[in-house]
Structure formats: C-alpha cells, structure tokens
Amino acid sequence: MMRGLVSAIKALARDRVGAVASTGSGYRGGWRSWNNGRIGLSPTATPASPYGACLAYDEGVVSNVRISPNAYRRVVMGAGIMLAVIVMSGAAVRLTSSGLGCEDWPTCTEDSLAPEWSFHAWVEFGNRLFTGVVSAAVIAAVLAAHFRTPRDRRLVFLAGGLVLGVLAQILVGAAVVLLELTPVSVTAHFLISMLLLANAVVLYRASSTKDPTPTSTIAPLASLGHLALAAAVLVSGTVVTGTGPNSGDVRANRLPFDLGTVARLHSVIVWVFLAATVTLAVTLRGVPALQRTLQVLLTAVVVQGGIGYLQYFTGVPPLLVQLHVTGSIVVWCASVWLYLVSRGISVIEQSPHPSAPARLVSSGARP
Ligand code: HEM
Numbered sequence: 166m167m168r169g170l171v172s173a174i175k176a177l178a179r180d181r182v183g184a185v186a187s188t189g190s191g192y193r194g195g196w197r198s199w200n201n202g203r204i205g206l207s208p209t210a211t212p213a214s215p216y217g218a219c220l221a222y223d224e225g226v227v228s229n230v231r232i233s234p235n236a237y238r239r240v241v242m243g244a245g246i247m248l249a250v251i252v253m254s255g256a257a258v259r260l261t262s263s264g265l266g267c268e269d270w271p272t273c274t275e276d277s278l279a280p281e282w283s284f285h286a287w288v289e290f291g292n293r294l295f296t297g298v299v300s301a302a303v304i305a306a307v308l309a310a311h312f313r314t315p316r317d318r319r320l321v322f323l324a325g326g327l328v329l330g331v332l333a334q335i336l337v338g339a340a341v342v343l344l345e346l347t348p349v350s351v352t353a354h355f356l357i358s359m360l361l362l363a364n365a366v367v368l369y370r371a372s373s374t375k376d377p378t379p380t381s382t383i384a385p386l387a388s389l390g391h392l393a394l395a396a397a398v399l400v401s402g403t404v405v406t407g408t409g410p411n412s413g414d415v416r417a418n419r420l421p422f423d424l425g426t427v428a429r430l431h432s433v434i435v436w437v438f439l440a441a442t443v444t445l446a447v448t449l450r451g452v453p454a455l456q457r458t459l460q461v462l463l464t465a466v467v468v469q470g471g472i473g474y475l476q477y478f479t480g481v482p483p484l485l486v487q488l489h490v491t492g493s494i495v496v497w498c499a500s501v502w503l504y505l506v507s508r509g510i511s512v513i514e515q516s517p518h519p520s521a522p523a524r525l526v527s528s529g530a531r532p
Contacts, residue, residue, distance in 0.1 A: 230312045231314045232312045232313045232314065233313075233314065234313065234315075234372065236309075237310065237313040237320070237372050238369060238372050238373055240305055240306055240309040241306055241324075241365065241368050241369045241372055242369060243302055243305070244299075244303050244305065244306040244327060244365060245362065245365035245366065245368075245369060245498075247298060247302040247303075248299060248303075248358070248362055249494050249498075250295070251292070251295055251296065251299050251358070252355070252358045252359075252362070252490065252494055253487070253491055253494075254291070254292050254295055255292060255354070255355075256486070256487055256490040257288065257292075257487060258288055258292050259351070259411060259412070259413040260486055260487055261284075261288050261483070262285065262413060262414055262415070263284070263286070263288035263413070263414075264289065264341075264346045264412070264414040264417065265285075265289075265345060265346065265413070265414040265416065265417075266283070266285035266286040266287070266288055266289030266290065267280055267289045267293070267342065268342070269342070270338075270339040270342045270343055271339065273286060273290055293338075296331075296334075296335060296338070300328075300331055303324070303330075304328060306324040306327055307321065307325055307327070309324075310323075310324045317371075317372075319371055320371060320372055323364065323367060323368040323371055324368060326364045326368075327361060327368070330360065330361040330364060333357060334354065334358065337350065337353055337354045337357060340353075341354050345414070345416060345417060345418075346412055346413045346414055346416075346417035347417065347418060348407030348408075348412075348417070348418070348419060349407075351403075351406075351407065351412075352404075352406075352407055355399075355403055355406075356399065356403065359396075359493075359497055362497060362498055362501075363497070363498075363501045366498050366501045366505070367501070370502065370505045383445070383448060383449060383507050385508070387448075388504050388508055389504070390441070391438075391442070391445060391504070392500055392501065394434070394438040394441050395438060395496065395497060395500035397438070398431070398434050398435055398438050398496070399493060399497060401427070401430055401431040402489075402493065404422065404431070405424070405427050405428050405431045407419065407420040408422045408424050409424055409481055410480075410481060411481055411483065411486055428477050431473075432470075432473065432474070432477075435470055435473065438466065439466050439467070442459070442462055442463055442466055445459065445503070445507075446459045446463060449507065452507075454506060455506055455507060458499060458502050458503045458506055459503065461495075461499050462496065462499040462500060462503055465492060465495045465496045465499055466496055468492060469489065469492035469493070469495075469496055472485060472488050472492055473489060476489055
C-alpha cells in the first residue's frame with residue numbers, strides 16, 4: 166500500500182513538472198533580463214520547479230520595468246531633498262512653539278485623529294502628514310533600486326537603510342510628543358535625521374560610482390577625523406538648543422547648563438572644524454575632484470558661523486535659528502561628501518546607453 170502511495174506521488178510530481186516546463190521558454194528570458202543576468206537562473210537552466218509559474222508571471226508584470234542609473238540618481242536626490250525638508254519643517258515646529266500642538270500620538274488628541282483649526286496644532290500635524298511624503302520617497306528609492314539596470318545590491322541595501330531610519334524616526338517622533346519635548350528626545354530626533362541624510366549622501370554617491378573601492382587621497386585618519394569634527398559640531402549645537410529658549414513649548418524642560426558656556430564650547434569646536442577644513446583645502450589643492458566640494462564646505466562653514474554668532478548675540482530669534490538649521494544640513498552633507506570623495510580614487514559616470522563605454526569624469530589621484 167505504501168509503495169502504491171509513493172508511486173502515486175511520483176506520478177503527480179511528474180505531471181506538475183511537465184506542466185511547468187511548458188511555460189519555460191518565456192520566463193527564462195524575463196527573469197534574466199530583469200536581473201541583468203547577475204542573479205537568478207542560468208541561461209541553460211531547465212525549469213523544474215513549481216516556482217516557474219511565478220517567474221512566468223513576473224515576466225509579464227515586472228520584467229519590463231527598467232530604471233536607468235541617471236533616473237535612479239534623481240530618485241535618490243528626491244528622497245534626500247525630502248529628508249532635508251523634514252528637518253527644516255521639524256525645526257519650524259519647534260521655532261513656532263508648536264511642539265505640543267498635538268498632544269497625543271498617533272492621533273492628534275485623545276479622541277481625534279486630526280486637530281481642530283488652530284495654528285500650532287496644524288503646524289505640528291502638517292509635519293506629521295509630511296512624514297507620509299518622506300516615507301513614500303524612501304520607499305520609492307528601495308523599489309527603484311530593484312528595477313535599476315544594472316541592478317546593484319549595495320543600492321538596495323543602502324536604500325533599505327533609509328526606510329528603516331524613517332521608521333525609527335516615526336517612533337522617536339512619537340517619543341518626543343509623549344515625553345513632552347524632553348531635550349534628549351529632541352536631540353536624538355535631530356541627530357538620527359543627520360544620520361539619515363548621511364545615508365542618503367552615501368547612496369547618491371554609490372549610485373554614481375562604479376568602483377566603490379576606497380583609495381585614499383589623504384590619510385584615512387585625517388578624513389575620518391574631519392568627519393568626526395563635523396559630527397561634534399552638530400552634537401554640541403544640539404546641546405545649545407536643548408539648553409536655550411527655543412524648546413518648542415513653554416512646558417518643555419531644559420538641559421541644566423549655562424547657555425553662554427555651551428554656546429562658547431560649540432563655537433570653539435566650530436573654530437577647530439574650520440581650521441581642519443582649511444588645512445584639508447590647502448593639503449588637497451592639487452586634487453581637482455575635491456575643489457568644488459571644499460569650496461562649498463568652506464563657504465558654508467563661514468556663513469553658518471556668521472549666522473551662529475548673529476543669532477547668539479540677538480537672543481536666538483526663530484528666523485535666524487531656522488537658517489542655522491538649514492546651514493547645518495549643508496555643512497553636514499558637504500562634509501560627508503568630502504569624506505566619500507577623498508576616500509575614492511575615481512568617479513565613473515555610468516553611461517545611460519549600455520553599449521557606450523563608461524566615462525572617467527574625475528580622479529582622486531594626485532597629479
Ligand atoms: C559650522 C558652523 C556651525 C554648525 C554646523 C552649527 C550647527 C548647529 C546645530 C546642528 C545646532 C542645533 C540645531 C537644532 O538642534 O535644531 C546649532 C545650534 C546653535 N548654534 Fe550652531 N553651528 C555652527 C556655528 C555656530 C557658531 C559659530 C555659533 C556662535 C555661538 C553658533 C551658535 C548656536 C546657537 C546659539 C544654537 C542654539 C539655537 C537654538 O536656540 O536652537 N553656532 N548649531
């Protein structure tokens with residue numbers, strides 16, 4: 166009886182494989198072209214599994230979707246811009262004292278999802294709604310990485326980091342509201358945003374670089390040290406914010422420091438950072454690929470420092486602080502970009518036409 170059962174199963178399996186094999190000629194091409202021949206079945210593979218049917222379906226639905234490297238870079242740029250905009254809109258929530266405009270989370274109040282009309286509530290709720298746009302932008306970056314031709318798993322991985330970061334920020338944003346804007350939560354919210362921006366810059370760089378092998382134009386410790394100084398400027402700035410009067414709501418508590426002392430500490434770190442940037446600019450003046458980034462960074466640091474002093478001596482007026490936050494985004498993104506470019510030997514622009522050769526557009530090597 167047992168033997169009869171085994172032969173019945175074998176016969177059933179033969180029938181199933183035969184049915185699937187009949188769909189074979191179609192799906193092989195589709196699967197291969199979608200993956201650009203890198204992953205998946207080999208060209209000679211015989212379809213011998215029930216998954217063949219799914220792959221045949223894939224051919225019809227997704228294999229025609231292709232995204233060029235240039236288009237992908239634009240998607241990443243869009244996601245990066247959205248991440249920068251939400252940092253600015255988050256600052257606007259704080260600087261208009263709308264931090265507790267919605268006192269609950271995820272609904273605005275205990276019994277209502279959206280607020281009644283009130284300026285503070287709608288500034289805060291508008292920022293929450295904008296999270297939806299940011300989420301869509303980072304999800305688009307992951308999906309587009311799947312359909313980019315050629316497909317590169319590094320990009321899928323890096324874009325996935327953006328989605329995880331935005332999910333983390335939704336939870337930290339909830340903590341900010343539920344903990345009534347306690348400075349540590351607001352600081353964490355801001356610094357995670359900066360990590361997300363760094364992730365977006367790395368993704369943008371990776372999506373335009375064929376050879377990601379880092380080859381240093383300066384000592385690795387020097388470039389890392391410069392980036393660490395940029396991070397120290399941001400962290401010390403958040404301590405000044407956590408101590409100062411721009412809390413987001415009068416009910417929020419403040420860090421127990423002296424505002425003048427932490428602002429001086431912040432500005433000393435900025436001076437060290439400026440000195441390090443000037444040293445890099447002098448050391449790397451023979452490397453054409455870095456000149457533009459260094460110019461942008463130096464200008465941004467000087468302008469940002471000026472805004473910093475101006476806002477300090479005028480009692481941190483909201484409009485100047487808003488500009489200062491925007492300047493931080495520029496300084497930070499330029500610093501991350503400088504780090505990446507100074508650690509890579511070349512940037513190869515991938516041709517949008519697969520037949521045309523890749524073009525060497527810059528070289529990090531010393532002339
Ligand atoms: C490269 C230059 C600079 C960068 C990148 C920078 C960055 C920052 C950052 C990230 C914050 C916190 C923003 C937030 O938490 O929302 C901040 C706050 C602040 N910074 Fe700077 N800063 C720079 C230069 C300066 C200078 C030279 C001063 C002069 C004292 C200064 C004064 C302040 C003050 C007073 C605050 C608190 C503003 C508030 O009330 O929110 N900054 N800065």
